[in-house]
Amino acid sequence: MTDSIAEAMAKNHSFWQYKYGPYTANNPLPKGHYQADVVIVGAGFTGLTAAREVMRDSPGKRVMVLDANEVGFGASGRNGGFNMTLFGMEPETTVMRWGKKKAKEAQRYMQQAVAYVHNLIESENLNSDYEHTGMWRVAYTDNQAKRLKKTYALLSDIAKPNSYEFYDQSKVSEKLNAPQVKSAIYEPETGILDPCKHVRALKQLAEDAGADVFENTLVIDIRKSINGTFIKTNQALIKTKKLILATNAWSHTLTGPKKIQNRQRPAWTYQIVSEPLTDEEWKTLGWQDRMSIEDNRQFVHYLRVTTCGRITIGGGDIGYEYDKDMNRWHDPNIWQALEAHFRWLFPTLKRKKIDYQWGGAISVNFDMTPEIGFIGDNDIIYSTGCIGHGVSLTQLNGRLIADLVSGIGSDLSKFWIVNRNAVPVPPGNLLPYLGVKAVVGAFKGVDWYEERGKGET
Ligand SMILES: Cc1cc2nc3c(=O)[nH]c(=O)nc-3n(C[C@H](O)[C@H](O)[C@H](O)COP(=O)(O)OP(=O)(O)OC[C@H]3O[C@@H](n4cnc5c(N)ncnc54)[C@H](O)[C@@H]3O)c2cc1C
Missing domain, CATH: 3.50.50.60 (FAD/NAD(P)-binding domain)
Structure with missing residues (x-):
């Protein structure tokens, strides 16, 4: 029998594991x-x-x-x-x-x-x-947009020719109704699964x-x-x-x-997924190309559409731990911040429910x-x-x-x-923990500086 959402989350399953149903x-x-x-x-x-x-x-x-x-x-x-x-x-x-x-x-x-x-x-x-639908890397503020241009120049230099395109705000708005996005790098040869x-x-x-x-x-x-x-x-x-x-x-x-x-050491990253959007909501968003999206913050948000008609968004902050428990699957504060970012980015989806939340460890x-x-x-x-x-x-x-x-x-x-x-x-728990804390603090400082006055709640 398929788990309820509460049962699946209690087992620390991801939305994908929950959605896929029983597994032997x-x-x-x-x-x-x-x-x-x-x-x-x-x-x-x-x-x-x-x-x-x-x-x-x-x-x-x-x-x-x-x-x-x-x-x-x-x-x-x-x-x-x-x-x-x-x-x-x-x-x-x-x-x-x-x-x-x-x-x-x-x-x-x-x-x-x-x-x-x-x-x-x-x-x-x-x-x-x-779906081989390409990917955007986006900027929300003038500071981020300036840096995005430099990243575009660097990527164009190190990748094979024509791997990337740069979109200004008017081009962005032809392909996505997200007024907060100032500019984007588009990379066609990528996909989602x-x-x-x-x-x-x-x-x-x-x-x-x-x-x-x-x-x-x-x-x-x-x-x-x-x-x-x-x-x-x-x-x-x-x-x-x-x-x-x-x-x-x-x-x-x-x-x-x-x-x-x-x-x-592990760092923990978290994701949330919305309830399915209606046809009208998809039309209003204009996300017909179905590209995946990351922003160019230090602590990136990553978001995409799913085949079942939802939007999932992750990142924005990370979790880390002092010991070796490997048990930080849930972080309600980060989930809440992700929801706030989702509503800020897509004002037309203010009332959309979040159906499922999960987390997982990456190796850093x-x-x-x-x-x-x-x-x-x-x-x-x-x-x-x-x-x-x-x-x-x-x-x-x-x-x-x-x-x-x-x-x-x-x-x-x-x-x-x-x-x-x-x-x-470094050996032990304390030094690695302090090292990660210092790096996280520095990255958060850059995001704060580049996003002053951005208006996200
Ligand atoms: C929430 C989240 C979002 C991400 N999004 C993206 C993305 O969109 N794009 C991208 O490129 N990357 C993304 N990543 C990173 C990507 O998922 C990983 O880099 C990749 O899956 C790592 O695969 P792996 O096989 O090396 O490790 P894992 O899939 O982590 O597998 C390691 C396995 O080792 C097993 N194991 C550990 N210890 C033991 C033991 N003692 N005995 C037996 N088994 C053990 C674990 O059970 C686990 O199954 C994301 C990661 C997370 C957590």
């Missing part, structure tokens, strides 16, 4: 001792794509995927569904930290990643509600390729010895030749190699750049630091990781985020 998870890994060629911890976009790609490369291999929850319980089943090219935090941050050459390579990788997802959905006919449908389709693809997926199977320890790598779950022990840690925002909670614990590291790395002698591969922009990235990362498993030295596996020089998170 695979059985947990039974008690016992096992041997595998590749074990993958984490059944989100990264883990499931890697599983499928490894199996396609080497059909005889034994690949086991383990997830502590059901497939897609992590970020992959609860995101905005933007199949987009943003790498790390912002193009400016990437250029500042890594230089223009690497920023160009990253942009190329992300454009390839978006195409990878789009092609996969088309070629496998996946039921992911995919239903993340829950998509991650479940990826599970099916991984299984069809021959991987075994075990859900509700918590990995409690990882040990490396001269005899191999051993993964302990709540009931079983597996010896494996290769281990892939696709645990994203949970990576610091893993027990075992110290290195994985200081790669990243201290240099705001995705990382794929090795532990020890390259037999353990990890992937962290999606910085909230991982729908396309993590799936191409899955293909890249398969190349690392087979050791073929492909173009993908030479991408500079592999084995890069990363800034580790």
Whole structure:
């Protein structure tokens, strides 16, 4: 039976999980001792794509995927569904930290990643509600509009030609009735999907390729010895030749190699979704192109239409935590702020009800750049630091990781985020917490400065 909204929210399910209805998870890994060629911890976009790609490369291999929850319980089943090219935090941050050459390579990788997802959905006919409708990045104030112009110039410089267009306010108003939007960057080669449908389709693809997926199977320890790598779950022990840690925002909670614990910390982002709009309301909004939208605040809002006729909006602020509880699924204050922003942005929807609210964790590291790395002698591969922009990235990362498993030295596996020089998170809880607090405070300061007098309640 389908859960009520209250029941689904109590289970920390996303709107997509709630809407998709009852789901029967695979059985947990039974008690016992096992041997595998590749074990993958984490059944989100990264883990499931890697599983499928490894199996396609080497059909005889034994690949086991383990997830502590059901497939897609992590970020992959609860995101905005933007199949987009943003790498790390912002193009400016990437250029500042890594230089223009690497920023160009990253942009190329992300454009390839978006195409990878789009092609996969088309070629496998996946039921992911995919719409390749492009994306806007918008400014609300003169200060933001000035910065947006600079971002447009930078993106046009680092991306392949004709990847972006700039819209002034009159062009914006032809395509969306949102008087607060001053200008926009339009990026046609991007899309939106239903993340829950998509991650479940990826599970099916991984299984069809021959991987075994075990859900509700918590990995409690990882040990490396001269005899191999051993993964302990709540009931079983597996010896494996290769281990892939696709645990994203949970990576610091893993027990075992110290290195994985200081790669990243979680940040929590929240979303709300409206009740369905009437035909008249859609007409008044004029959102006929169905593009997804992000603003260019430091703490971005992201919003989009759904196939069931609603608007979902997320972001605006983030949650973070002192300890390792991974339990900040709900934040009523941020949900309330999102609702206020929604009504400010679309004054014609002042009376629209919000039907559902949820949250999820993204993986953030201290240099705001995705990382794929090795532990020890390259037999353990990890992937962290999606910085909230991982729908396309993590799936191409899955293909890249398969190349690392087979050791073929492909173009993908030479991408500079592999084995890069990363800034580790300081040990313990206090220093990382204070570090995040300071960064959050600085970003909020920029948003406050750029939005003085904007008039949002
Ligand atoms: C609300 C929200 C909105 C977002 N919107 C967008 C967007 O629109 N576009 C975009 O590009 N990105 C977006 N993102 C980011 C994107 O969803 C992620 O980058 C991506 O899904 C990460 O995929 P993953 O497979 O690496 O990790 P996850 O999907 O997080 O999977 C990690 C898995 O590891 C499992 N796990 C953890 N610890 C253990 C353990 N000890 N044992 C076994 N299993 C374990 C978890 O249960 C989880 O299923 C958003 C994220 C959130 C939370």
